[in-house]
Amino acid sequence: MTSLPSPLRRALHPMPGFVKHALEQRDLMAAYEARPPYQRNDYLGWILRAKTDATQLKRLEQMLDELADGALYMRTKWKPATAKRR
Numbered sequence: 001m002t003s004l005p006s007p008l009r010r011a012l013h014p015m016p017g018f019v020k021h022a023l024e025q026r027d028l029m030a031a032y033e034a035r036p037p038y039q040r041n042d043y044l045g046w047i048l049r050a051k052t053d054a055t056q057l058k059r060l061e062q063m064l065d066e067l068a069d070g071a072l073y074m075r076t077k078w079k080p081a082t083a084k085r086r
Contacts, residue, residue, distance in 0.1 A: 013044035031067040
């Protein structure tokens with residue numbers, strides 16, 4: 001029996017050069033890579049869906065600021081999961 005693809009799967013967005021450059025310039029690549037895959041993909045999709053360059057840059061700046069802060073994701077409080085203790 002063949003299983004149907006999950007309707008919850010999102011398209012994976014490649015990282016555009018201008019986003020990679022901005023992450024490197026602000027020394028935030030490690031903070032970006034430490035985020036869960038869904039967050040990284042959501043950020044990229046959100047930035048790429050902007051209709052104007054100005055909106056793309058505004059969204060990019062928000063992502064960079066949130067990564068620098070470390071406690072926000074899409075203007076929502078967020079903290080990384082901690083390893084479970086035994």
